[in-house]
Amino acid sequence: MKTIIEPFKIKTVEPIKPTTKEERQKILKKAHYNLFNVSAEDVLIDLLTDSGTSAMSAKQWAGLLDGDEAYAGSRSFFRFENTIRKITGFKHIIPTHQGRASERIIFSVVADKESMIPNNTHFDTTRANIEYTGAKAFDMVIKEGTEPETIHPFKGNMDIKKLEQFLKEYAPARVPLAMITVTNNSNGGQPVSMENIKETKALCKKYNTPLFIDACRFAENAYFIKMREKGYSDKTALQIAQEMFSYADGATMSLKKDAFANIGGFLALNDDDTAEKARNLLILTEGFVTYGGLAGRDLEAIAIGLEEILNEDYLKYRIRTIEYFAEKLVKIGIPILQPAGGHAIYINAAKFLSHIPKAEFPGHTLACALYEEGGVRSCEIGSVMFAENAKMELVRLAIPRRVYTQSHIDYTIEVLEEIYRKKEALRGMKITWQPKALRHFTAHFSYV
Ligand code: F0G
Secondary structure, three states, rough: OOOOOOOOHHHHHOOOOOOOOOHHHHHHHHOOOOOHHHHHHOOOOOOOOOOOOOOOHHHHHHHHHHHHOOOOOOOOHHHHHHHHHHOOOOOOEEEOOHHHHHHHHHHHHOOOOOOEEEEEEHHHHHHHHHOOOEEEEEEEEEEHHOOOOOOOOOOOOOHHHHHHHHHHHHHOOOOOOOEEEOOEEHHOOOOHHHHHHHHHHHHHHHHHOOOOEEOOOOOHHHHHHHHHOOOOOOHHHHHHHHHHHHHOOOOEEEEEOOOOOOOOOEEEOOOOOHHHHHHHHHHHHOOOOOOOOOOOOHHHHHHHHHHHHOOHHHHHHHHHHHHHHHHHHHHHHOOOOOOOOOOOEEHHHHHHHOOOOOOHHHHHHHHHHHHHHHHHOOOOEOOHHHHHHOOOOOEEEEEEEEEOHHHHHHHHHHHHHHHHHOOOHHOOEEEEEEOOOOHHHEEEEEEE
């Protein structure tokens, strides 16, 4: 059969509430045209993020009941630890309440105002946690990764030449670690090849710099390697993931993505001294070393989720869902980042709304139009989020794992097609109020 179906059936359902366009216009106005201010109840299809929004399996729900809530040495922690160790091979596995807590801890331990941290592309919380220590964060994705329509199998790759120059100049004195983010969320959920991870590791080794993986979407990355990189088609996703981690000295991960969990994270590493300092900080602000900021039941559900995510029927369906969505949009003529990444569609809003200048936030305009037209919530990743540092004007439609069916995707495509048909009528927007930092979460807007 050529149709790739959802490899699960639905046992529990959660109704979603349709609203009329007039209602949504009022809701948007009340929210000062900021989709973060809209109640989730008023959203029909919520593609704001794939983080913490997954549907858990029956086994995970059963695991919640079976979770061991002991303060110290919980059975669920050992299951969590063993599962992560099996996948990553790291010596120290430290639970945290989510990815950014792992980032805060590791950078508080290793970085100071002299430090410089390279990455293919830092996610915004990673960059913020680095900068909070006074250190500087540098993005070094390959050139193709910054070109929306250039087809390349691994657009998330690190620019090896740039990294070498950087390390030659500053490492190891000013570079306590280098990072590589798989998949590369901030440049479209694009994968990183094994060869690139290997080359990055070789350079880090040459310049005496530990390499850490930001592993949020490691399973999606492993499946892209299986599909696209020579020599991996016969390997399992688990074997590929294990090889990826074998080149690293540590990892941070938000378990809200590729662990099907609604909360959770970890920091994993091999170095004893750094691990001890990290655990001391963990106890101070997250919790004891065998639970981090999590309940025993969370640890249990995460361990189960990490086993399920490496199921290749699931990964095949997951990657195909995003590809299907992308193919249909391209056919209509809607400009998107190509090829499709692992967890989201990124619309090139600068091109979609070419009549709206960057200063009038074409991405934000499109995100509001998507909500107004069809009740679909997305997220601007452009000049609202990054101000003058924005390299592209994108709108991300992130797909929660195992939550929406093909007809939800087809509906969203129809909404986009309708907006595309009448795009000339859309007007740009302006900010009427903004906070000092992270303005995209709370700023107020109006139409120009
Ligand atoms: N690293 C990457 C690559 C991420 O995508 C995220 C979160 C984090 C770190 C931080 O993890 O949220 O658990 O603290 N990304 C979410 C998103 C928020 O919508 O892409 P967290």
